[in-house]
Amino acid sequence: MSRMSQSLVLTLLGGVVLWITALTRSYLNYVKPGFRPFLLAAGVVVLALGIIGLVQEWRRPYANAHDEHVHEQRGKHAEGHDHTQAPKVGWLLSLPVFAIILIAPPALGAFAARGEDAPIRPPATAGSYVPLSGEKITPMAVGEFIGRAWDFRKRTLTGKKVRLTGFVVRSKKKDRWYVTRMQMSCCAADAIALKVAVLGAAPPPDDTWVEVTGTWVPPRSRKIPNGTVPPEMTAGRVTQIPQPSEPYE
Known part of the structure; x- marks a missing residue:
């Protein structure tokens, strides 16, 4: 040249x-x-x-x-x-x-997060989170929801209504789909998928951005090691939204 x-x-x-x-x-x-x-x-x-x-x-x-x-x-x-x-x-x-x-490449989406029930990075301890309101709906990051769900001792999500924002990843299981957010340390190359299984609602198409309002479903068994499967929530409402300006957590 x-x-x-x-x-x-x-x-x-x-x-x-x-x-x-x-x-x-x-x-x-x-x-x-x-x-x-x-x-x-x-x-x-x-x-x-x-x-x-x-x-x-x-x-x-x-x-x-x-x-x-x-x-x-x-x-x-x-x-x-x-x-x-x-x-x-x-x-x-x-x-x-x-x-x-x-053809500017979009943010990472369902294709990158496709791995079913893949282990993810352990979140911060639930002790660092503020107490939740018992009546109001609390907007919450997907990573925080996962962190609270993994704390079997404090169980701070019990009976609390929360709202998660993320994109849809369809599941191989018919009774669920995932509200997902990618988390990165510095750039998209090191991003990992943070996923919460959504129960009780029809799955929108992959990569659809949604707000999911619902409650945490406690695990049926405490023998499942933390981080091996995504936590679950029962959806009361699912609303489609535009992609946020900051798509990563």
Whole structure:
């Protein structure tokens, strides 16, 4: 790839990073919100490097460019084949840039969370959670619901109405489906699925974002180790909603 091509790719890449970070919230499909300043800084640096490279190429005297072309042609005839064509494959490096512009990948969904009853990361202890109201419906993160459900000793979810927000993952079992939220440490590559089994409601299509209001179903046996199966809840109401601007927990 020529210097001009390298500079163009850098300019495109830097511009796209700044676009999805500064002008949209698309970056939240790939990283946590706290990474926004770093993405902005990286986009500015890459864009500046690309523009500097373009300016340097445009200012290069035509005579030097002509001499280089003549030298390349002589080398090509001397060897019997063209060495200048192979670097053109370097333009393939720009394909991910155009992919982000034309077909931006969505946040991880049902396909990534398909594993049935897969063990998940142990949550924070229920002792760190605030007490729940006995009458009001409490909006709750899926991870917090799982943490409280796993605390068999305190059982803070007993008789409490909660509202979970997540996307739908259909189950192989006919009596349930999962309200799911992906949780990541830094980026989508390390995301894991947090799932709560929903009972007593018809399953919406996969990847549908919903709010599920209901109550926790205590496990039938305490012999099941924590984290080996998702906890269960009986749904009183299921409402379809648009995807949140921050799809991950």
